[in-house]
Amino acid sequence: MIYLRKLKFLLKNSIDILDYYLFRINKQYENYETVILIASMGRSGSTLLSEIINFNNEYKELFEPFISTKVNEVSNFTYPTSLKKTSKSQIHFLQAKRVISGHIDNRWVNQLKRRKNINKLLIKDIRVNFFLGWLKTNFSSIKVILLIRDPLKTIKSWQNAGFDNGDIEYQFLRKKYYSMLSVEQQKIFNEADSSFKKLIILWCLTYFIPISEMTKSEYLLVKYEDILRDNLDALRLYLDDVSLKYTIKPSRTSSLSYKLKKYNNHLSAEDLIYLKKAIKLFGLDSLYNYSK
Numbered sequence: 001m002i003y004l005r006k007l008k009f010l011l012k013n014s015i016d017i018l019d020y021y022l023f024r025i026n027k028q029y030e031n032y033e034t035v036i037l038i039a040s041m042g043r044s045g046s047t048l049l050s051e052i053i054n055f056n057n058e059y060k061e062l063f064e065p066f067i068s069t070k071v072n073e074v075s076n077f078t079y080p081t082s083l084k085k086t087s088k089s090q091i092h093f094l095q096a097k098r099v100i101s102g103h104i105d106n107r108w109v110n111q112l113k114r115r116k117n118i119n120k121l122l123i124k125d126i127r128v129n130f131f132l133g134w135l136k137t138n139f140s141s142i143k144v145i146l147l148i149r150d151p152l153k154t155i156k157s158w159q160n161a162g163f164d165n166g167d168i169e170y171q172f173l174r175k176k177y178y179s180m181l182s183v184e185q186q187k188i189f190n191e192a193d194s195s196f197k198k199l200i201i202l203w204c205l206t207y208f209i210p211i212s213e214m215t216k217s218e219y220l221l222v223k224y225e226d227i228l229r230d231n232l233d234a235l236r237l238y239l240d241d242v243s244l245k246y247t248i249k250p251s252r253t254s255s256l257s258y259k260l261k262k263y264n265n266h267l268s269a270e271d272l273i274y275l276k277k278a279i280k281l282f283g284l285d286s287l288y289n290y291s292k
Contacts, residue, residue: 034059035100035139036239038124039132040147041206043157045224049147050112050124052227052246053239059122061112065099066125070108073098080169082176083131085213092131093138099123100139129206130176133213143238146210149224150288151203151279152267158199166198173205185281188274196271197278204282211283223287 036053040046054061064070066077074095083092098104102121112124128135129146136144170192178186192198210219220238230246267275272290279285 032060032102032119032121034120035142036120036122036145037128037135037142038122038145038147039128039210040126040149041129041154041158041203042126042163043154043161044126044147044149045227046124046126046147047112048224049145049222049227050122052232052244053241054112054122055245055247056243058118059120060102060118062099062102062104062109062121062123063111064125064127065104065109065123066096066127067108071104071106073104077127079127080172081127081131082172083134085133085137087131087134092134096135096138100135100142129210132210132219136214136218144214144219145235145238146207146219146221147224148207148221148287151200151275154203155196155199165195166202167195169202170198173201177205177209182281188278188281191274194271196267197274200275200278204278204284207284208282221287 036059038046038049038053050061053059066074066081068075068078076089076091076095083089100121100123132144132146136142174189178189181189189201192201211221220234222235226232227246232244232246236242236244276285276290279288279290285291
């Protein structure tokens with residue numbers, strides 16, 4: 001009976017299984033000579049960055065394809081999804097392959113530019129950071145841009161957009177990553193007793209996990225604030241495109257002149273201390289340092 005079930009499975013999935021191994025051998029992504037993936041937490045400027053990269057409409061763009069409620073082809077990527085870089089999940093691989101090879105086409109993913117008959121693919125997604133190392137391991141030729149924004153501004157924008165209070169993500173992070181944290185990291189994790197603190201933990205782990213899993217040569221870290229300054233030399237070099245330029249005037253609330261004190265009206269001294277401690281414990285204080 002067991003052998004019969006195995007035979008039925010093999011017959012039913014033989015094409016996908018063959019495709020799976022052939023793809024691993026060939027390491028080709030259909031006809032795309034370039035595949036770029038912008039990964040970030042929501043409300044970090046990924047749409048802005050995609051507009052800058054594709055300013056001359058040379059890329060086919062996929063808008064947030066790794067969302068199972070909008071894209072049937074990635075049904076196993078329920079939010080939030082976590083995959084260790086060593087995971088051998090065949091079903092996740094096959095579904096991710098459809099995205100990386102550009103074989104996704106619906107109104108959701110086509111919200112941005114809709115060019116099709118070109119050989120460059122640009123993917124932007126805010127739900128991939130917890131399997132970003134896995135993606136890079138399995139699809140090594142993709143260019144990964146890890147986009148990061150000031151945590152206070154990210155959280156403020158998150159809240160203004162009506163996103164959730166972070167509780168779902170916090171429980172997910174506890175289940176998936178708590179045991180791998182240091183004693184001090186676990187302590188501050190446990191101290192997250194408000195929506196603000198849970199979102200700080202989410203912000204920290206959204207970047208701590210992929211940075212821990214990938215080598216510096218496997219991705220480019222881009223700060224949202226550098227985009228506003230048109231400080232894009234590293235990005236131009238990474239993408240081999242000297243024409244990239246920031247020309248879009250930022251809104252008042254996203255501009256560099258919008259001071260931190262604007263947010264301090266909503267922050268208690270306790271929250272500010274928590275923020276400083278959290279980003280330091282997760283090694284992100286070199287990017288955003290509030291000690292001053």
